[in-house]
Amino acid sequence: MSKSIVPVAVAGILCALGSLAAVAAPDWSKVPKRDLHVFHAGVTPIEWATKKSDHSGSAGMRKGETCAGCHEEKGALNFNFKRLADKELEPKGAPKTMTFPLGFQAAYDKDNLYIRLSFKAPSGGADKGDKDNEVKATILFADAKVPQAAQYGCWQTCHTDARSMPGADDKKTKYTKEGAYELVQWASKGNKVSDGSVTTERKMSGGGTGAKAEASKSGDTYTVTFMRKNPGEGKALPFGIAIHADNSHGRFHHVSLGYTLGVGVNADISAAKF
């Protein structure tokens, strides 16, 4: 019995070390960090964001303006958080912390792209729909067929009829009308890593990124490091981040605006080559 366990355990440890070695490959102390901010967006799906009577900034969006172009100001987000927390846009109840900073670092080598997120996940959420996971960190990468992906980030997957939206079908996941997103997620229970996609529906497996992740918690700060296949040098990947804090699920996350991540090219954020 014990003889059979030992090789398995050794193999497991080696795999874990291999995984850690791969994920931890960049010297993060030499990779520039940018503070992004994630926020509770309430019920503001793409239909809301692009409707003039709901969002006057939609006129700017139609002119090619990015969400961050108007709403990221002086190192923070300039949203009217009082409005976002109000019953109209958050009928269930807003979290106590509407926005928090998230350290973002990215680096790449010829095979992989590495992304490191560091953040303090706030408590005081209004929804605790995920009993299993205290925290989840998700990144979506849009392909070239997603319309205005560089402007809207994840919003092209966020729809008024998707689950956890008021009155929506609980079985309808996030989806895109055109194009596809790669989805990588780390969940705190069992350090589970998902490599999925969002097309006509969201799938938590079957993705092509080869995603791996590791996470640690120091004090109240989480550090989550993702490794995925290098999408190809010379690409600027539109992406967005979601943090589900305090056992939240569905739309009760804190999300980033949309940015582009440059792999060997200039973009909103350029990954460091090592």
Added chain:
Amino acid sequence: MTDNDNRPGALAGLWATLRQPSSKYSLLTIVVIAFFGGITFWGGFNTGMEATNSLEFCIGCHEMRDNVYQEYRKTIHYTNRTGVRAICSDCHVPKDWTHKMVRKIQASGEVWGKITGSISTPEKFEAKRLELAEHEWARMKANDSRECRNCHSFEGMDVEKQKLRGSKMHKIGIAEKKTCIDCHKGIAHTKPKGMKEDDDE
């Protein structure tokens, strides 16, 4: 003879009296009386007109006090860092006399609404909110947001000193010759549900 038979004769007599030169009062007396009478009448008329422009008058009815006034009190037009307050009439009644008179005459129709109780309960008000708002938006659109521009103007606006999103949107607004109400619906009151999208994109 009936009363009806007498009426044309009485009116004709009154008209004849009015046309008859005075034999009792001097021209000076008549001019002085007319002058001061005119001032009194005009002053009284304008005082009455201004009274109907006051915030207190506007919220004298519970329909305004309990609904739109409560919403307005939470907005920047009621309380702000500079202490400049725009009251109901600043936005909803023209400043110049001619347009003001036209608006006041139009507004007299609201008396009928009061009598019939068309918005007498919160439910009735909500049911009419969109229609009422659309009337006001149409008026503001047609006059190039004239009442907004009593205080705000693109000429006096330094968009570089504004916050980012306001600055970017105002640059678009200036370039596309937008008017204030194109974007600022709901700035002082709750936006109605079921708003139609504008056709002027």
